[in-house]
Amino acid sequence: MSNLLLPTSTAGSLPKPVWLAEPEKLWSPWKLSGDALREAKQDALLVSLQEQISAGIDIVSDGEQTRQHFVTTFIEHLDGVDFNQRETVRIRNRYDASVPTVVGAVSRPKSVFVDDAKFLRQHTDKPIKWALPGPMTMIDTLYDAHYKSREKLAWEFAKILNEEAKELEACGVDIIQFDEPAFNVFFDEVNDWGVATLERAIEGLKCETAVHICYGYGIEANNNWKKTLGSEWRQYEESFPKLQASSIDIISLECQNSHVPMDLIELIRGKKVMVGAIDVATNTIETADEVAATLRKALQFVDADKLYPCTNCGMAPLSRSVARGKLEALAAGAALVRKELA
Numbered sequence: 001m002s003n004l005l006l007p008t009s010t011a012g013s014l015p016k017p018v019w020l021a022e023p024e025k026l027w028s029p030w031k032l033s034g035d036a037l038r039e040a041k042q043d044a045l046l047v048s049l050q051e052q053i054s055a056g057i058d059i060v061s062d063g064e065q066t067r068q069h070f071v072t073t074f075i076e077h078l079d080g081v082d083f084n085q086r087e088t089v090r091i092r093n094r095y096d097a098s099v100p101t102v103v104g105a106v107s108r109p110k111s112v113f114v115d116d117a118k119f120l121r122q123h124t125d126k127p128i129k130w131a132l133p134g135p136m137t138m139i140d141t142l143y144d145a146h147y148k149s150r151e152k153l154a155w156e157f158a159k160i161l162n163e164e165a166k167e168l169e170a171c172g173v174d175i176i177q178f179d180e181p182a183f184n185v186f187f188d189e190v191n192d193w194g195v196a197t198l199e200r201a202i203e204g205l206k207c208e209t210a211v212h213i214c215y216g217y218g219i220e221a222n223n224n225w226k227k228t229l230g231s232e233w234r235q236y237e238e239s240f241p242k243l244q245a246s247s248i249d250i251i252s253l254e255c256q257n258s259h260v261p262m263d264l265i266e267l268i269r270g271k272k273v274m275v276g277a278i279d280v281a282t283n284t285i286e287t288a289d290e291v292a293a294t295l296r297k298a299l300q301f302v303d304a305d306k307l308y309p310c311t312n313c314g315m316a317p318l319s320r321s322v323a324r325g326k327l328e329a330l331a332a333g334a335a336l337v338r339k340e341l342a
Ligand SMILES: [Zn+2]
Pocket: 011, 181, 212, 213, 214, 215, 216, 217, 312, 313, 314
């Protein structure tokens, strides 16, 4: 990776073009099928890549253009999960969703995202970050009728994720990120086995690794939950000490417009930090100065060479024009602070 200070990136997902899926919606159904869908997903990936490059994003992603959802799409490719047998469960103790059922031993018959990652690698020389769901967030999006143990299932998923991650690394992915919003909810489990299963998922990887922990997409259930969290959000306090002691290289977190006290970052001193300087729960586009102000605050607790300006979370539910504006603001804000540091 280059020596550029404050390299910008996104948490992962970006809006899909209207011809691929209905916009501004989670779990939006595809508009095409078969070969036409396969081709359209690749086209959308290229459009998303181009939008990131045009906006000045330094570490690019696939914009998650080939996934309907950041967790379910990965699980769809696994054996042992029946998508026709559905149960309603409470996701992250927050909202009910109809989810598939684990009916047998889980396994990954073939790679899930490797072709997409190869395709992205072919089309850019920039560093690539690839997002995968984390083990704890995966088990929280399923009904388990087989293992009947959240921990056991998490270890199984960690093994599967590790296989996928090694193949992604082999096709030239520079950073592999695991999305663990569940780390902000199930604190006892994070300490008992959450971080341990995450370390299993990154075992043997030579590329950089990241964990993304956020307060979720800007959807109603999440926004309502945030209203109950009070004026200071100290959830990170629960996972940071364990993560600081772990072998994860980068921690990605939510800072813009959130009530997370910035000094909590002190708890992960020594790690690289992807600082969320873009709020994904509002259509208001940040100014470059607002982004810069957030980054300057973070610089009190992160060394400049370890600070990675980022978005709070994925931008899939936003309109393309808003997302584009936010990417440009992120790049412009980072450029302002970079100039000050030079
Ligand atoms: Zn997120």
